[in-house]
Amino acid sequence: MKILTLSALAAVTSLAAVSNAVAQDAAAGKTSFNKCLACHAIGEGAKNKVGPELNGIDGRHSGTAPDYNYSDANKNSGITWNKETFLEYIKDPKAKIPGTKMAFAGIKNETEANNLWAYLSSFDKDGKQK
Numbered sequence: 001m002k003i004l005t006l007s008a009l010a011a012v013t014s015l016a017a018v019s020n021a022v023a024q025d026a027a028a029g030k031t032s033f034n035k036c037l038a039c040h041a042i043g044e045g046a047k048n049k050v051g052p053e054l055n056g057i058d059g060r061h062s063g064t065a066p067d068y069n070y071s072d073a074n075k076n077s078g079i080t081w082n083k084e085t086f087l088e089y090i091k092d093p094k095a096k097i098p099g100t101k102m103a104f105a106g107i108k109n110e111t112e113a114n115n116l117w118a119y120l121s122s123f124d125k126d127g128k129q130k
Helices: 004-033 081-092 112-120
Strands: none
Touching: 004 112, 081 112
C-alpha cells in the first residue's frame, strides 16, 4: 500500500511540474513577444500591423491571415505552421522563406524560441487563450 501511495504521489508531483513548466514557458514567451510587438499583434482584438496578426498560428497555412498583403514567397511557401516549422523559421526567417517581407534577424536561442512558440500557440484563431 505504501508503494502504491508513493507511486501515485510521484505521478501527481510529476504532472504538476510539467504543467508548471509549460506555464513558465508561455510566460517567458510573452516577454520574448515584446520583440515582435512592433510588427505583430496577438490576442482578442488583434489587428494586422506591418506583419499579420498571429492568432491561431498553430495549424494555419502561411500567407492566409485575413486582410493581410503577404509576399508571394509567404503565400506560395506551402508551410503549415507548427512548432517544428516555426522553430526553423524564427532562427532566420529569410533563409526559411526566401523573398519574405519579414525584416527580422531571428531568434537564435533555442529556449527563447521554444518559449515564444509556447506563448503564440496558446491563442486560438479568435484570440482567446486556450
